[in-house]
Amino acid sequence: xxxxxxxxxxxxxxxxxxRPREGVFAQRRWEHMAARGHGxxxxxxxxxxxxxxxxxxxxxxxxxxxxxxxxxxxxxxxxYLHLPGRALGNARRxxxxxxxxxxxxxxxxxxxxxxAWPAAVAADALAAQRxxxxxxxxxxxxxxxxxxxxxxxxxxxxxxxAGHWTAVSQDLVDAMDRLANTPGRGVLVPNGVxxxxxxxxxxxxxxxxxxxxxxxxxxxxxxxxxxxxxxxLALEAFRRGAPDDARIVFVGRGxxxxxxxxxxxxxxxxxxxxxxxxxxxATLADWYRAADALLxxxxxxxxxxxxxxxxxxxxPVLATPAGGTGELLETLPACLAPSRGADDLALALRRLLASxxxxxxxxxxxxxxxxxxACDRLEACLEAAVQGARRP
Numbered sequence: 001x002x003x004x005x006x007x008x009x010x011x012x013x014x015x016x017x018x019r020p021r022e023g024v025f026a027q028r029r030w031e032h033m034a035a036r037g038h039g040x041x042x043x044x045x046x047x048x049x050x051x052x053x054x055x056x057x058x059x060x061x062x063x064x065x066x067x068x069x070x071x072x073x074x075x076x077x078x079x080y081l082h083l084p085g086r087a088l089g090n091a092r093r094x095x096x097x098x099x100x101x102x103x104x105x106x107x108x109x110x111x112x113x114x115x116a117w118p119a120a121v122a123a124d125a126l127a128a129q130r131x132x133x134x135x136x137x138x139x140x141x142x143x144x145x146x147x148x149x150x151x152x153x154x155x156x157x158x159x160x161x162a163g164h165w166t167a168v169s170q171d172l173v174d175a176m177d178r179l180a181n182t183p184g185r186g187v188l189v190p191n192g193v194x195x196x197x198x199x200x201x202x203x204x205x206x207x208x209x210x211x212x213x214x215x216x217x218x219x220x221x222x223x224x225x226x227x228x229x230x231x232x233l234a235l236e237a238f239r240r241g242a243p244d245d246a247r248i249v250f251v252g253r254g255x256x257x258x259x260x261x262x263x264x265x266x267x268x269x270x271x272x273x274x275x276x277x278x279x280x281x282a283t284l285a286d287w288y289r290a291a292d293a294l295l296x297x298x299x300x301x302x303x304x305x306x307x308x309x310x311x312x313x314x315x316p317v318l319a320t321p322a323g324g325t326g327e328l329l330e331t332l333p334a335c336l337a338p339s340r341g342a343d344d345l346a347l348a349l350r351r352l353l354a355s356x357x358x359x360x361x362x363x364x365x366x367x368x369x370x371x372x373x374a375c376d377r378l379e380a381c382l383e384a385a386v387q388g389a390r391r392p
Contacts, residue, residue, distance in 0.1 A: 004037040005382055008102045010122055011114040012094065013138075014044045015070060016077075018060040021278050025191050025305045026114055026138075031071045032192070032371040033378065041074040041105055045098045047082030047090075076101050088150055091118030099125045110134060110382050113162070116141040116176070117151065120158030127161050132385040135159055136189070137167035137176050139302030139323065140228065146179055156180055164385040166378065169303040169324025187381045190324075192371030193308040198285050200314035200359055206289035217246040217353050220291035220315070222284070222306040223298075225254030232256065232263055233297040233342060239267055241346025242353065248295075250275045251287055288313035293352055297345065298322045311366045314359035318345070318352050332357050332365055 009030055013023035034040045046061050068075050078101045080093040099122050102111060110132040113119030119135070126133045135158060145151045159165050159180035166189040167173045173186035212218065219238050223229045231250060238248045250260065250273070257275065264273045279287060288294070294310040296319035303324030310317050311328070319325045320340045329335040334357065337348040 004039065005109045005379075005386065006039040006107065007033065007041075007382070008105065008108045008111045009040060009042045009114050010095075010098045010102065010111055010119045011042065011044055012118060013115045014042055014075065016044075016060075016064045016075075017068075018063040023115075027071050027073070028194075028371070029114075029191065029374065029378075030073055032375050034072060036375055036379075042070075042076070043098050043101045043105075044075060044077045045080050045094045045101070046077040048079040076105070087118075087148075088154060091121040091151075091154065094118045095122035095125065098122055103129075109386050112136055112382070113158075114138075116158075116165075117145040117155055120155050120162070123158040123161040130389060132382075132389040133162040133164070134381055134385050135162050135165040135176075137165065137172045137302070139168075139172065140300065142167065142172055142175050142179070142302075143300050143323070146175060152179065163388065164381060166381055167302070169301075169327055171323045171327065172302055187377065189377045189381060190303055190369055190374055191305055191308065192374040193305070193312045193366055193369055194281075195312050195363075195366070195370065197281055198288065198309045198312040200363070201285075201289040203289055206286040209286050210283075210290055212247075212290055217243055217293075218291045219246060219248045219349070219353075220251065220287055220294045220310075221248065221296075222251045222287070222294065222310075223296070223304070224252050225250065225256040225260060227256065228298055228300055229254075230297045230299060230340075231260050233340065233345070234295050235260065235263055235267075235269070235273065236342045237295065237297065237345035237349055238273075239269065239346075240342060241349040243350075246353070247272045247274070249273075249287065249291070251277070251279050251284065253277055284309065285313060288315045291315055293318055293349065293356070295345075295349065296320065296325065297340065298325070299340065301325050303328065308366055308369060311362045314362050316352055316356040316362065318349055320345075328365060332361060 015027050030040045064077050066077050078097040080097040082090050113135040116135050116137045123133050145155050156179040165176050166187045168190050173188050176186045177183050221234045225231050288310050294317045301323040317335050321336050334352045337345045
């Protein structure tokens with residue numbers, strides 16, 4: 001690097017007071033970049049939410065401050081008009097107010113669109129101003145959008161205009177390369193994991209701190225309770241494959257919560273299944289230490305941070321081979337299910353609980369995934385973008 005960079009982060013996903021855990025992985029990345037001396041400010045355009053018209057989850061937008069200091073980072077949230085069913089128009093309005101906010105904040109060396117859609121739509125305006133732009137993919141912002149006929153082309157155009165893109169898994173890098181029709185252009189910049197905060201520890205101490213009694217096997221499911229994560233499939237795999245005395249704990253919230261509670265009652269699992277809501281990092285680390293396996297049944301993934309954290313704590317993981325998950329677990333025995341079928345998952349869970357991989361092997365799987373290593377890669381990509389923009 002030639003020196004510290006002034007970086008503006010344009011994103012639709014970042015923690016806020018009403019949603020403190022949403023996009024926390026992004027906050028960690030940019031906190032580490034700021035700690036390395038870079039000037040980082042975050043612009044998160046937020047839908048305007050009229051108080052008399054909007055109810056439910058979208059009403060959280062009203063509680064998001066227009067400006068705040070979060071984790072030492074300046075965060076701005078200019079409002080834009082978001083209309084149901086108008087995805088491309090919404091993306092253009094998002095980009096327009098985002099670029100304006102970046103301009104008002106002063107000169108920058110580079111902009112990172114740190115959640116590919118809708119931020120990639122800003123690439124044209126940034127290119128017109130000769131501001132280097134790097135687009136970062138994290139999962140559904142690429143894979144889901146690329147499957148929609150009306151959105152795939154604008155996302156591809158944004159990638160080609162920016163000329164630089166990164167992603168948290170090789171699977172996502174390849175998908176972005178295919179979209180832009182530019183093989184080999186993307187750069188893998190995985191998320192890091194805090195191996196000090198997420199480290200092996202006493203199972204009994206962790207269970208005591210969490211109020212978990214006894215030594216029965218404990219299966220953990222961590223993540224949003226949404227269709228893509230499929231917590232109902234996780235429950236079914238547990239019901240079919242776990243020992244009769246085993247318990248399952250869901251850490252997270254989401255729209256499938258009521259349906260999950262109903263399924264638990266229907267299968268007579270009320271004494272063996274718990275929903276504990278979201279957890280702060282220190283509490284989450286205790287859950288990893290208290291458990292015997294992390295179960296991940298996603299249909300689509302980037303590179304899940306929960307897998308990194310669990311492995312760092314020495315917790316075996318059973319997951320479907322979705323996206324970057326397979327890249328993390330392919331060298332570990334018994335950690336990848338052959339399919340998302342409930343019977344395959346149940347059998348794999350039974351085997352993993354009976355014969356887990358050694359803790360040392362689990363830790364080795366993530367030993368190169370530090371935040372310093374991730375920031376080294378990101379800095380190199382940003383420097384390439386900045387130097388490219390300076391060439392005549």
